[in-house]
Amino acid sequence: MSKLETVTTDPKNPADAPVSPDREGGRSFPADGIVSKEQRAEIDAQRETMTPTRRASAPALEEILYEPIPVLDHGFVRVVDYMGDDAAIVQAARVSYGKGTRKVSGDRGLIRYLMRHRHTTPFEMCEIKFHVKLPVFVARQWIRHRTANVNEYSARYSILDREFYIPQPEQLAAQSAANRQGRGDVLEGEEAERVLALLRDDAAQCYAHYEEMLNEDAEGEPRDPARQGLARELARMNLPLNIYTQWYWKIDLHNLLHFLSLRADSHAQYEIRVYAEAMLEVARRWVPIACEAFEDYAVGSAHLSRAGVEIVRRMLAGEDVQQADSGLSKREWDELMAVLGKD
Numbered sequence: 001m002s003k004l005e006t007v008t009t010d011p012k013n014p015a016d017a018p019v020s021p022d023r024e025g026g027r028s029f030p031a032d033g034i035v036s037k038e039q040r041a042e043i044d045a046q047r048e049t050m051t052p053t054r055r056a057s058a059p060a061l062e063e064i065l066y067e068p069i070p071v072l073d074h075g076f077v078r079v080v081d082y083m084g085d086d087a088a089i090v091q092a093a094r095v096s097y098g099k100g101t102r103k104v105s106g107d108r109g110l111i112r113y114l115m116r117h118r119h120t121t122p123f124e125m126c127e128i129k130f131h132v133k134l135p136v137f138v139a140r141q142w143i144r145h146r147t148a149n150v151n152e153y154s155a156r157y158s159i160l161d162r163e164f165y166i167p168q169p170e171q172l173a174a175q176s177a178a179n180r181q182g183r184g185d186v187l188e189g190e191e192a193e194r195v196l197a198l199l200r201d202d203a204a205q206c207y208a209h210y211e212e213m214l215n216e217d218a219e220g221e222p223r224d225p226a227r228q229g230l231a232r233e234l235a236r237m238n239l240p241l242n243i244y245t246q247w248y249w250k251i252d253l254h255n256l257l258h259f260l261s262l263r264a265d266s267h268a269q270y271e272i273r274v275y276a277e278a279m280l281e282v283a284r285r286w287v288p289i290a291c292e293a294f295e296d297y298a299v300g301s302a303h304l305s306r307a308g309v310e311i312v313r314r315m316l317a318g319e320d321v322q323q324a325d326s327g328l329s330k331r332e333w334d335e336l337m338a339v340l341g342k343d
Helices: 038-049 086-103 104-117 121-125 136-142 187-214 234-237 253-263 268-287 289-300 305-314 330-339
Strands: 069-071 077-082 127-135 149-154 173-175 184-187 243-250
Touching: 069 243, 069 268, 077 136, 077 234, 086 104, 086 121, 086 243, 104 121, 104 289, 121 253, 127 136, 127 234, 127 253, 127 268, 136 243, 187 234, 243 253, 253 268, 253 289, 268 289, 305 330
Parallel strands: none
Antiparallel strands: 069 077, 077 127, 127 243, 149 243, 173 184
């Protein structure tokens, strides 16, 4: 399935069902498993409204504007607003460098020159705003990128929906023996089934206790008039990290590309990487020339240290360089050999 396809799940399909059965007065999953009925109505209304503008726009991005791109089991990414395009980068650069840019052939050449030489300011002239629905533990990784404006759904004011991330079996893996923050072999058989059962049962039990402590039904009315119920800001502490939250996340293009360089990387945790991959597809629609340069000079490139460059020069001169006389640690040496295709 393409990252940019929108999906409506089938409530009759057990694979799309909530992790716990609905209870009378309880809160259920959104109608289509991705957005709520209210959000779907808002999206449809936004997409039906056409606003004439003299501002630059990106036709390929306009095609998917407001629409949710499914991620994980109940998450999504959608673009709700943006400013600028490839031409805005060029415009900003020409103001900055004036006649100096005339030596660069065309807008594509200029953008690639800026990316190659890390002249980042022109890329900051473009901004984009996403609406993201994601598990809390993914959000806690994501928020480490402190160069965006964020406004998150508040569980102090509102009641969280009963939506939890339950991994696909192929994503259940043991701790890596070589990487303290990575995964190893995939769990199989009874162990995998037991882990999935624990995740589902814990999520269902925690949410049941959350509802009990709140003592509120879906309409905010007391479930048991004889009890006051616990404040929302306190009841939320019982919820697990795989519950879904939502936020609006606005960022400029330079910092978005930095985010993607880290989180769309193969070494990133799967659960955040799939969000970054969806956003990279969005960037390709929004600023295709800048994104091409980013993938050529950042994603598909390699950075060498001064010692690494010297070793490459020695090799090109015909010298048989070995790790012992390279001046590099074994780890640095292995990384350099991997880049050179000599591992």
